[in-house]
Amino acid sequence: MTAExxxxxxIGVALAADSTVTITTANGDKTYNTTNKLFALSKFxxxxxxxxxxxxxxxxxxxxxxxxxxxxxxxGSKPTLQQYANAFIRHLKTKAHVTKxxxxxxxxxxxxxxxxxxxxxxxxxxxxxxxxIPEPRLTGEASKFFTKxxxxxxxxxxxxxxxxxxKGVTEAQLQRQYRGAAKKLxxxxxxxxEPSIAQKKRFVSLLHRAALSNYISxxxxxxxxxxxxxxxxxxxxxxxxTDGMYANRVKLxxxxxxxVSQKNASCLLPFAxxxxxxxxxxxxxxxxxxxxxxxxxxxxxxxxxRAAKQLGVSNPVLIKKLREELEETAKAYIQQMHGLRRIExxxxx
Numbered sequence: 603m604t605a606e607x608x609x610x611x612x613i614g615v616a617l618a619a620d621s622t623v624t625i626t627t628a629n630g631d632k633t634y635n636t637t638n639k640l641f642a643l644s645k646f647x648x649x650x651x652x653x654x655x656x657x658x659x660x661x662x663x664x665x666x667x668x669x670x671x672x673x674x675x676x677x678g679s680k681p682t683l684q685q686y687a688n689a690f691i692r693h694l695k696t697k698a699h700v701t702k703x704x705x706x707x708x709x710x711x712x713x714x715x716x717x718x719x720x721x722x723x724x725x726x727x728x729x730x731x732x733x734x735i736p737e738p739r740l741t742g743e744a745s746k747f748f749t750k751x752x753x754x755x756x757x758x759x760x761x762x763x764x765x766x767x768x769k770g771v772t773e774a775q776l777q778r779q780y781r782g783a784a785k786k787l788x789x790x791x792x793x794x795x796e797p798s799i800a801q802k803k804r805f806v807s808l809l810h811r812a813a814l815s816n817y818i819s820x821x822x823x824x825x826x827x828x829x830x831x832x833x834x835x836x837x838x839x840x841x842x843x844t845d846g847m848y849a850n851r852v853k854l855x856x857x858x859x860x861x862v863s864q865k866n867a868s869c870l871l872p873f874a875x876x877x878x879x880x881x882x883x884x885x886x887x888x889x890x891x892x893x894x895x896x897x898x899x900x901x902x903x904x905x906x907x908r909a910a911k912q913l914g915v916s917n918p919v920l921i922k923k924l925r926e927e928l929e930e931t932a933k934a935y936i937q938q939m940h941g942l943r944r945i946e947x948x949x950x951x
Contacts (some may be wrong), residue, residue, distance in 0.1 A: 604619070604620060604622065604639070604827070604874035604875055605619075605872070605874060605875050606620070606652050606654050606873040607619075607640065607870060607871065607873070608616065608826060608828050608839050608871045608873070609868075609870050609871075610828070610837050610838075610839065610862050610868060610870075610871075611862065611867060611868040612836055612862055612867055612868070614648075614837060615648075615650070615828050615837045615839075616827075617650050617652055617828060618640070618641040619639040619654070620639070621635055621637050621638065621639070622635050622637065632641065635742055637657065638665060639652055639657070640652050640655050640870075641668045641669075641672075642672065643672060643686060643690065643827060643829075644672060644675055644679070645672055646675075646676075646677050647679050647829070647830075647832070648830050648837075649683065649686050649827065649828070649829035650812040650827070650828055651825055651826065651827050651828075651917050652770070652825065652826040652828075652873065652875035652920070653821055653823060653824065653825045654823075654824045654825070654826070654827075654873050655821075655822055655824045655874055656821060656822060656823030656824070657823070657845075659694060659698060659700075659823060659844070659846055659847070660698070660700045660703075660705065660708045660846045661706075661708070662698060662699065662700065664823065664825070667694065667698050668695070669915070670693075671689075671690055671693045671697075674693065674697070674748055675689070676820075679831075679832040680831050681831050681832055681833040682820060682831035682833060683827065683828070683829055683830065683831045683834065683837075683838050683840060684831075684859070684919070685831060686827060686829075686831065687840045687842075691822070691842075691852065694844075694847070694852050695852050696714055696914075697852075697879050698721070698847070700847050704847075705804045705847055705848045705849070706780060706783070706848070707801065708845075708846040708847060708848050709776075709780050709783060709849070710783050710787065711821070711846075712813060712819050712821070712845045712846070713783060713784050713787055713813060714787055714818055715821045716755075716812055716813075716819060717787050717788060717791045717792075718791070718806075719819075719820060720751055720752075720755060721791060721792065723751055723944035724747065724748055724751045724795075727747060727750075727751065728744060728747055731747065733747055735795055735916060736795075736949065737794055737795060737796075737798040738793075738794065738795070738796050739795075739798075740797050740798065740801070742760075744795075745797075745798065745801075747901070748795075748797055748801060749801065752801065752804055752808060754803060754809075755808050755812070756808055758817055759808060759811050759812045759815050759817050759910045762815045762817040763815060763816050764814060764815055764816070765814060765815055765816050765853055765854075765855070767814075767851040767852060767854060768814040768851055768853070769884050770827055771806060771849055771851070773810040773814070775849075776810045776813060776814065777810060779849060780848075780900070784806045784809040784810060784813075785802075787807045787809075788809070789802070790804050792805075813848070813853075816855050818825050818843050818845055818853075819845050820846050821845075822843045822844060823843070823844055823846070824841065824842070824844075824873065824874065825841070825842055826839060826840070826841045826842075826844065827839070827840045827841075827842075828840070836861065837862055838859055838860060838861040838862065839859065839861075840856070840857075840859050841856075841857040841871075841873065842854055842855065842857065843855045843857075844904065848901045873884070895936050897934055898932060898939075899932045899933075899936065902928050902931055902932040903925055903928045903929055903932055905924075906921055906925040906928055907921070907925075909924070910924075
């Protein structure tokens with residue numbers, strides 16, 4: 603679990619990160635509690651960087667890349683934080699010592715992550731729906747369900763849009779460059795359920811489109827750059843997610859920047875696992891709050907059926923009308939409680 607937070611106001615920035623990292627090996631997961639995820643991006647100027655979710659860029663520890671960038675930057679400064687970020691991204695692209703073999707291995711890693719996510723969603727979906735998975739070849743309802751999973755992937759990829767770094771790169775070019783790596787992964791990882799030829803062809807095409815899009819794998823590495831440019835009065839935060847480098851391009855997804863200003867005097871931003879920050883800020887984590895909201899909703903709306911039973915009312919129109927009114931009451935109550943919780947949290951902080 604990784605928990606990181608950035609706290610900003612008009613005076614400065616505080617960055618905090620835990621030191622835990624979990625590494626998956628053939629013998630199981632190993633957890634270490636001595637990992638550094640927070641670094642100075644400059645030795646001479648107020649700019650810091652945090653990493654989350656992953657610790658490497660194409661197999662190279664981010665810590666080494668950051669240290670080399672810091673040495674390259676030296677005493678030099680940048681007018682804005684965005685220019686520091688741009689310089690660091692250029693360093694990733696040109697000076698991170700990423701070989702063609704590293705890029706090929708990374709492309710296979712990213713594609714494999716997509717495949718594993720699809721396989722997991724398919725198996726869990728079939729289990730929850732009570733659909734048996736035939737072996738060695740998909741048929742019947744299981745085949746339809748697999749097609750549905752591919753439909754969802756296609757929608758997600760289309761919604762994400764093409765990543766700016768890969769504009770002009772085609773599926774065919776990616777397939778030629780990596781010699782059918784995606785097809786080999788699909789053949790190997792889905793050998794036990796054996797989708798149809800048409801399904802596998804479509805799946806391979808979607809994997810290449812996903813690699814070229816803003817659709818990020820679960821195994822991405824995130825980094826957060828925060829501080830002041832030499833010409834900036836107030837601090838800001840810039841956050842990015844990356845699937846690393848392949849096809850000689852860095853796949854990068856930028857989050858909207860957060861900037862302190864006269865109107866936005868302070869902010870607290872959680873990254874990675876946000877439950878700890880939410881618990882600290884609002885006194886309750888998301889899962890527990892969701893359980894409270896669901897219970898309150900069901901309790902209030904359920905009054906309609908209980909009242910009808912106790913009063914001997916059998917008219918479905920009247921019961922439906924009461925249920926709809928109680929639905930609105932439940933929504934208003936939950937929103938009111940959320941508002942009060944935020945007010946209390948702000949007063950404490």
